[in-house]
Amino acid sequence: MTFDNAKESFLTTLRRAGGLASALGLLYWDMMTIMPKKGAAARANVVGAMDTEMFRLTTSDAFGAAMDTLSEKRDQLSSREGRMLELAWREYERNKKIPTEEYEAFSVATAQASHLWVGAKQNNNYSAFAPHLQKIIDFSRRFADYWGYDDKPYDAMLDRFDPALLTAQIDPIFAQLLSGTRALLSRAGDNASLPAVTVSPDRQQAVGEYLLRVMGYDMDAGNLYTTEHPFTCGIHAGDVRVTTKYHPTMPLSSIFSVLHEGGHGLYDQNISEELDGTGLRDGASMGIHESQSRFWENIVGRSQAFWQVHLDKVNELSGAVMCDNADTFFRAINAVTPSLIRIEADELTYNLHIIIRYEMEKAIMNDGVNSGQLPELWASKYEEYLGICPKTYTEGILQDSHWSGGSFGYFPSYTIGNLCAAQFADAFERENGLLSKHIQTPEGMALLVDWQKRNIHRYGMEETPRQIMERVCGEDVNPAFFLRYMENKLADVYPGF
Ligand code: ZN
Numbered sequence: 001m002t003f004d005n006a007k008e009s010f011l012t013t014l015r016r017a018g019g020l021a022s023a024l025g026l027l028y029w030d031m032m033t034i035m036p037k038k039g040a041a042a043r044a045n046v047v048g049a050m051d052t053e054m055f056r057l058t059t060s061d062a063f064g065a066a067m068d069t070l071s072e073k074r075d076q077l078s079s080r081e082g083r084m085l086e087l088a089w090r091e092y093e094r095n096k097k098i099p100t101e102e103y104e105a106f107s108v109a110t111a112q113a114s115h116l117w118v119g120a121k122q123n124n125n126y127s128a129f130a131p132h133l134q135k136i137i138d139f140s141r142r143f144a145d146y147w148g149y150d151d152k153p154y155d156a157m158l159d160r161f162d163p164a165l166l167t168a169q170i171d172p173i174f175a176q177l178l179s180g181t182r183a184l185l186s187r188a189g190d191n192a193s194l195p196a197v198t199v200s201p202d203r204q205q206a207v208g209e210y211l212l213r214v215m216g217y218d219m220d221a222g223n224l225y226t227t228e229h230p231f232t233c234g235i236h237a238g239d240v241r242v243t244t245k246y247h248p249t250m251p252l253s254s255i256f257s258v259l260h261e262g263g264h265g266l267y268d269q270n271i272s273e274e275l276d277g278t279g280l281r282d283g284a285s286m287g288i289h290e291s292q293s294r295f296w297e298n299i300v301g302r303s304q305a306f307w308q309v310h311l312d313k314v315n316e317l318s319g320a321v322m323c324d325n326a327d328t329f330f331r332a333i334n335a336v337t338p339s340l341i342r343i344e345a346d347e348l349t350y351n352l353h354i355i356i357r358y359e360m361e362k363a364i365m366n367d368g369v370n371s372g373q374l375p376e377l378w379a380s381k382y383e384e385y386l387g388i389c390p391k392t393y394t395e396g397i398l399q400d401s402h403w404s405g406g407s408f409g410y411f412p413s414y415t416i417g418n419l420c421a422a423q424f425a426d427a428f429e430r431e432n433g434l435l436s437k438h439i440q441t442p443e444g445m446a447l448l449v450d451w452q453k454r455n456i457h458r459y460g461m462e463e464t465p466r467q468i469m470e471r472v473c474g475e476d477v478n479p480a481f482f483l484r485y486m487e488n489k490l491a492d493v494y495p496g497f
Helices: 001-033 037-058 063-073 077-094 100-122 126-147 153-161 166-185 201-215 251-269 286-300 302-320 326-334 349-367 371-388 412-432 435-439 442-455 463-472 479-493
Strands: 225-228 232-236 239-244
Touching: 001 063, 001 077, 001 100, 001 232, 001 239, 037 100, 037 412, 077 326, 077 442, 100 349, 126 153, 126 232, 126 349, 126 371, 153 166, 153 232, 153 349, 153 412, 153 435, 166 349, 166 412, 166 479, 201 239, 201 251, 201 302, 201 442, 225 286, 225 302, 232 251, 239 251, 286 412, 286 435, 286 442, 286 463, 302 326, 326 349, 349 371, 349 412, 412 435, 412 463, 412 479, 435 442, 435 479, 442 463
Parallel strands: 225 239
Antiparallel strands: 232 239
């Protein structure tokens, strides 16, 4: 194969795979939002078939041969093409190790389990879900063996999300974070509280759309829908959708989930359009992606400055006074209290929920712990780290969708994201002065969005997460920034902290 033929074939395959990925994204979005429930079984097969088609395409011998030819003449590729080759080759090598039939069975099993999980969570029925979860655990253990690892099988799972953050790197980061978190937690004082209010889903939708606009999310290039477990779906350039869930008596839940998903949405909307169809149109890593969602949810969305400007408008759109004082509201939304639900946890104890899941995933992947043993392990970890214990599966092990989709190794990304977000905030302030000042004006917000776009978003996967951290922050993941940020914030939340 000539170099030119190889390049043509390589680029065409990536474009086709990109098209399939967009179609799959749309099918998934539909499945999790508006699909009639009787369509679930047939849809699982459609998703399985399309996913397998993409798998065949990107593991084909022709694609491998084209990449071989290009690898021999890497100096003739642009740096972007070199990165495209590097990432496509990594995926190819990984997927080639899985027999196609097994991959298809896995796709169908995860589509089924994702759907069943919704019902199991609603009905507090772990025993209906456990056999499906076990199937996915078994697949994951086999995949870890196919992929290979130096130390423990769990590393093969973590490697998918960030090859430079395996157990050996994460363990000391989490240990430092845990001891710092415990020290801060022990100093928390009395919490401010908010009046109980009820806000209808329609009004919560209006609040959500208002907040998305404030953040600079482009409503002509996306939308806000409801789902069981909020997520963001970057379908392709010009179509990046976010979702939320409305609990009428807990309007704050959707407010913070919209800010969170809006942060993911902004990232995806601001990736350079040149990267469509190159395999590089995604976040640098899930950790970096989560840093952007957590930045908007917490660093902006739980700041005093933000609510001094937006509380009145949000009260008005809600048709209910959630709080008439921005300072009290700020103290209430930052109250630190051990709780059962990860996505509703405060900023400090949130990471303990992640450390629990990280340890459970290690137990599943490295120590052979099976689905039947998980609820008990879950309860003992919540007791150990948060001093509380779930009374139902719904508020315990069934609360997250990740395992039903086979995403073992994803959870640490959230905490890595929290840590990186604090580092990005520090880098922003070194360049532009206090973030709180910028949060209070539309011009300042635009400057922040532009800073994120120029420094992080537009690159997509062109740079590695390590390169982004080094370039923007001058160093890799370091929990000291997050702990300092939390200490400063808690000093404003708790008098005499
Ligand atoms: Zn997220």
